Amino acid sequence: DGQETVLSPMSKKAQEYTEKSLLKKGVKLKLGVFVSNFINDEVHLSDGTTLEARNLIWAAGVSAKTFKGIDDKAYLGRGKRMKTDAYNKMEGFDNIYAIGDASIMTADPNYPEGHPQLAQVAIQQAANLGKNFNNDFRNPQPFSYVDKGSMAIIGRNQAVADLPKHIFIKGFFAWAIWAFIHIMSLVNFRNKMRALYNWIGYYISKDQSYRMVLRPNEKAKG
Ligand SMILES: Cc1cc2nc3c(=O)[nH]c(=O)nc-3n(C[C@H](O)[C@H](O)[C@H](O)COP(=O)(O)OP(=O)(O)OC[C@H]3O[C@@H](n4cnc5c(N)ncnc54)[C@H](O)[C@@H]3O)c2cc1C
Structure with a gap:
């Protein structure tokens, strides 16, 4: 991770608990270094060290899709997100709006x-812009984000949650809340039931096909 800590947008408690949990699971953390190159099965890091690897999985950030004609740097901010004003209207245009990941509003x-x-952010911006459209922009409401908290899952039975009013939850309870919120956020009853059924199946069977932490075979090591 290029930052000095994991989960940099979350609280210090969440960061410390996550780091400790990952180390306990056998994950090697490299913090405060950037990947600078990947060549000849070697990942080069900004501190001059290298890691041997046949495959590199790039999971460092999302950049927005750009569109011909509005792809000039002047219109785009960090991550190629379209610069918008407080009403999600793209800067420099009267009839183009952007919300969610595609928009950057300062x-x-x-x-x-x-x-x-x-x-x-995407959901709340959609609701606000929808209301402004419905009112034909008479007395338009600027967007103001209401932070309902952040959560991150670490592994089986383990998650962290930063809730409003500096409430911090960790471990199984945070994991259960994470699962509940993600199931409830799915559209329609059928999808909710299908996801719940699959998750219960994975939980009971301990199906590891989605897991990234592979432990060495203890028997093979002798
Ligand atoms: C791996 C991962 C994990 C995440 N985990 C979380 C999380 O736990 N909690 C959280 O709050 N957020 C999470 N996010 C972020 C969250 O998914 C995004 O912030 C959110 O989906 C943004 O919504 P959006 O509608 O702006 O964009 P999207 O959900 O990306 O929707 C954009 C849609 O536009 C479509 N599209 C793109 N180009 C075109 C085109 N030219 N024509 C037509 N359609 C097009 C895309 O296919 C996509 O369906 C995660 C993101 C990733 C990648």
């Missing part, structure tokens, strides 16, 4: 660097 006083790329 007009919200609590988020001068732009909002995090999260589902809640």
Whole structure:
């Protein structure tokens, strides 16, 4: 991770608990270093060290899709997100709006660097812009993000949650809340039931096909 800690947008408690949990699971953490190259089965890091690897899985950030004609740097901010004003109107245009991950808005006083790329931001911006459209922009409401908290799953029975009013939850309870919220956020009853059924199946069977932490075979080691 290029940052000095894991989960940099979350609280210190969440970061410390996550780091400890990952180390306990056998994950090697390299913090404060950037990947600078991948060549001849070697990953080169900014501190001059290298890691041997046949495959490199790139999971470092999302950049927005750009569109011909509005792909000039002047219109785009960090991550190629379209710069928008407080009403999600693209800067420099009268009839183009962008919300969610595709938009970067610096007009919200609590988020001068732009909002995090999260589902809640996209959902709340969609609702606000929809209302403004319905009112034909008479007395339009500027967007203001209501942070309902952040959660991250670490592994089986383990998650962290930063809730409003500095409430921090970790471990099984946070994991259960994470699962509940993600099931409830799915559209329609059928999808909710299908996901719940699959998750219960994975939980009971301990199906590891989705897991990334592979432990060495103890028997083979002798
Ligand atoms: C691996 C991963 C994990 C994440 N985990 C979380 C999490 O736990 N909690 C959280 O809050 N957020 C999470 N996010 C972020 C969250 O998914 C996004 O912030 C959210 O989906 C943004 O919504 P959106 O509608 O702006 O964009 P999207 O959900 O990306 O929707 C954009 C849609 O536009 C479509 N599209 C793109 N180009 C075109 C085109 N030219 N024509 C037509 N359609 C097009 C895409 O196919 C896509 O369906 C995660 C993201 C990733 C990648």
